[in-house]
Amino acid sequence: MSVLVCLAVILFILMKFVGGEKGTRSFIALFLNFGVTFATMLLMGSKNNPIIITLIACTVISCINLFYINNVSIKSIAAFISTMITLVLLVSVIFILVEMSMIQGFGIEEIEELNSFTLYIGIDFAKVAVCTIIMGTIGAITDTAISISSAMNEISIHNPLIDRFGLFKSGMNVGRDILGTTTNTLYFAFIGGYLALILWFKDLSYSLGEVVNSKVFSSEIISIFCIGTGAILIIPITAWLTAYILSKDQNITPKNKLTSE
Structure with missing residues (x-):
C-alpha cells in the first residue's frame, strides 16, 4: 500500500509541475473516472441494461475528460460533440462484429479456472463484450478529439483570416500525425498486457492458427480494430466540426478567444 501511495504522490507532483492547474485536474479526473467505472460495474451486476449504462458512463467520462480538465470552451464543446457522434457510429458496428465473431463469454483456456463457479448469473455476455469494447474506445477518441x-483552436487564434477549408485541412494534418502514434499505442498496450498470455500459448504448444483462432486472442484483436476505427473516424469528424464552429463565429476576435480559454 505504501508503494501505491508513493507512486501516486510522484505522479501528482509530476503532473502538477508539468501541467499546472490542468495537471492537478487531470490527476483528480483519474479518480473520478475510476469512480464512474466502478459504479458502472456495480450497476451492470444488478442486471440492468449494460449497453445503456455503458453509454451513460462514457458520456460522463467524456464530460470529465473534456469539460472538467479543459473547462467549457469552443474546443472542448467541439471535441465532446465529435466524441458522441463517433460513439453512436461505432456502437452499431461493434454490435455487428460481436454478433458475427461470437467473442462473448470465456475461452477454453479459462474453463479450468471457472469450473467451481456458476455461469448462470443473469447477464448477457454478448452485451458485456460490446460494453468492454465501448469502454476501451472512449479514452482513445476523447484524447484524439x-x-x-485544441490545435485547430490555436491555429484560428494566431491566424484569424484562415478560411474554413484551410482550417479543416490543418486539422486533418494534425489528425494524421496523431493517428500514427495512436495505432502504435494500441498495439503496444495489447502486447504489454497480454505478453503473459502469449507465453502461455507457447507453453501449451499452440500453433499460429490456434493462437489466432482462440477466443481470448480474437476478442482483443477485434477490440483493437474497433478502437482503431474510432480513432480514425474521430479525425475527420472533429476537424470538420471544429472548422465549422470556429469559422461560423466570425465575430470572435483573437483577443476574445484567448480570454474565453
Missing part, C-alpha cells in the same frame, strides 16, 4: 480541436 481534444488534441485536434
